[in-house]
Amino acid sequence: MNQEQLQTIIFAELKTIAPESDPAELSPDENIREALDIDSYSFLKVLVGLNEQTGVDIPEADYGKLSTLQAMTEYLAARIR
Amino acid sequence: MGDFCMPSLGADMETGKLVEWVVVPGQRVRRGDIVALVETQKGLFEIEIFADGIMGEPLVQAGQTVPVGTVLAHFQSDQESSRTDEDLIIPPPPVEQQPSVPEASSEVLPPTPQVKPVLGRIACSPSARRLAMELGVDLANVQGTGPNGAIRREDIEQAAQHQKIEQEDDAPGRGLPPETTADETPGSAMRRAIAAAVSRSNQDIPHYYLETDIDMSRPLQWLEEENRKRSMRERILPVVLLLKAVAKALHDVPDLNGFWQEDRLQPKTDIHIGFAVALRDGGLIAPAIHHVGTRNLDDLMQAMADLIERTRAGRLRSSEMTDSTITVTNLGDRGVKTVFGVIYPPQVALVGLGRISERPWAENGMLGARRCLTATLAADHRATDGHKGALFLDAFNRHLQHPEAL
Numbered sequence: 001m002n003q004e005q006l007q008t009i010i011f012a013e014l015k016t017i018a019p020e021s022d023p024a025e026l027s028p029d030e031n032i033r034e035a036l037d038i039d040s041y042s043f044l045k046v047l048v049g050l051n052e053q054t055g056v057d058i059p060e061a062d063y064g065k066l067s068t069l070q071a072m073t074e075y076l077a078a079r080i081r
Numbered sequence: 082m083g084d085f086c087m088p089s090l091g092a093d094m095e096t097g098k099l100v101e102w103v104v105v106p107g108q109r110v111r112r113g114d115i116v117a118l119v120e121t122q123k124g125l126f127e128i129e130i131f132a133d134g135i136m137g138e139p140l141v142q143a144g145q146t147v148p149v150g151t152v153l154a155h156f157q158s159d160q161e162s163s164r165t166d167e168d169l170i171i172p173p174p175p176v177e178q179q180p181s182v183p184e185a186s187s188e189v190l191p192p193t194p195q196v197k198p199v200l201g202r203i204a205c206s207p208s209a210r211r212l213a214m215e216l217g218v219d220l221a222n223v224q225g226t227g228p229n230g231a232i233r234r235e236d237i238e239q240a241a242q243h244q245k246i247e248q249e250d251d252a253p254g255r256g257l258p259p260e261t262t263a264d265e266t267p268g269s270a271m272r273r274a275i276a277a278a279v280s281r282s283n284q285d286i287p288h289y290y291l292e293t294d295i296d297m298s299r300p301l302q303w304l305e306e307e308n309r310k311r312s313m314r315e316r317i318l319p320v321v322l323l324l325k326a327v328a329k330a331l332h333d334v335p336d337l338n339g340f341w342q343e344d345r346l347q348p349k350t351d352i353h354i355g356f357a358v359a360l361r362d363g364g365l366i367a368p369a370i371h372h373v374g375t376r377n378l379d380d381l382m383q384a385m386a387d388l389i390e391r392t393r394a395g396r397l398r399s400s401e402m403t404d405s406t407i408t409v410t411n412l413g414d415r416g417v418k419t420v421f422g423v424i425y426p427p428q429v430a431l432v433g434l435g436r437i438s439e440r441p442w443a444e445n446g447m448l449g450a451r452r453c454l455t456a457t458l459a460a461d462h463r464a465t466d467g468h469k470g471a472l473f474l475d476a477f478n479r480h481l482q483h484p485e486a487l
Contacts, residue, residue: 040414061305
């Protein structure tokens with residue numbers, strides 16, 4: 001899975017949570033939850049969705065490492081088998 | 082033969098649109114079955130029947146908008162003698178008795194020819210009638226804009242505004258532009274519904290506020306340990322611990338769990354927590370998570386997830402709109418430290434939860450950094466005193482410090 005495919009998956013997950021948003025407009029280092037006004041329940045749903053799509057298990061202690069688009073992409077890319 | 086009426090889905094509802102009947106005349110139904118879909122300013126709701134029985138002929142067809150209390154269909158209850166639709170109307174409209182029809186028709190109906198009484202009921206909601214009394218507006222002078230000419234709260238507000246302008250003819254600020262009332266969006270309808278509820282709360286309820294800081298280290302450590310054993314899908318959010326601890330503390334201090342009705346506190350045994358959910362397109366709904374006290378944490382997590390999903394999808398049940406015995410507002414996700422809440426009548430308390438963050442914490446002469454939470458209680462001073470409130474917050478903290486027992 002390349003960077004672009006990964007980003008498509010992330011955008012799709014964010015879009016289900018925040019349908020009115022355009023995740024493509026997020027800057028890479030912006031805090032996703034703040035920018036899209038996502039609460040902790042919805043953020044957990046995004047992570048569960050990413051887990052199902054990519055197979056990457058994200059321990060709870062790592063949730064904070066996926067707070068920006070860039071961090072999220074890098075985190076998943078490094079762990080996808 | 083009993084009646085199945087348009088229920089009041091909260092203090093701020095005046096009319097509802099019958100969107101769909103999901104039962105047919107003659108169908109046997111059980112208490113809690115969904116019989117109709119109703120749309121209000123707050124969205125679409127599944128309306129449950131209040132007793133076992135047999136549905137009769139509908140009197141209101143899909144697509145019609147009618148005031149709260151309008152008979153929607155005949156209903157033959159199995160316990161014909163005892164139960165009426167009053168069971169469904171929790172909380173009941175405040176204070177006033179339903180006036181008799183003749184009085185209503187002479188007092189309320191505006192003298193326009195097309196206006197006719199709605200199914201024999203008066204065309205003015207109890208809350209509008211009450212507002213008229215408070216604002217000194219004579220209902221006879223009010224032109225209703227609701228369905229079939231029914232008088233709504235905004236008609237009263239507008240009439241009061243006119244009276245005020247007439248009285249303050251020479252006052253400065255008279256040249257202000259009129260408020261926009263035209264093309265109303267669903268969002269603005271929701272805003273008005275919230276406005277009505279919180280205005281009533283602020284006018285009627287003498288709030289008192291208490292605040293306490295809670296060391297969350299122990300409960301969070303325990304939860305992290307628990308979550309490590311779970312798949313991502315099964316993990317529990319910290320707010321679930323908080324909800325359960327609220328329920329346990331209410332068990333210890335039951336006077337904060339209930340309604341203020343008929344000039345007295347009516348505590349409830351079941352703990353149904355109204356959980357404030359922000360909607361994506363603005364607005365707020367606080368539907369009830371039922372029986373929080375008797376659920377384990379997994380069960381509670383699932384119930385909360387289900388409720389949030391259905392709230393955002395617009396598929397709540399009528400009981401979830403009417404049963405809440407207390408409200409919890411969690412603004413921690415938005416970085417807020419302290420929440421001073423507005424109680425949702427007829428409830429008598431609201432628990433506000435802020436952000437969990439690392440803060441300096443002094444204990445046994447030592448200063449350290451701990452993950453802390455500021456919890457507040459807004460409570461109705463008619464129902465309880467600060468001492469009770471303090472006992473509640475203390476119990477809340479105590480239960481959180483023993484997460485394994487939650």
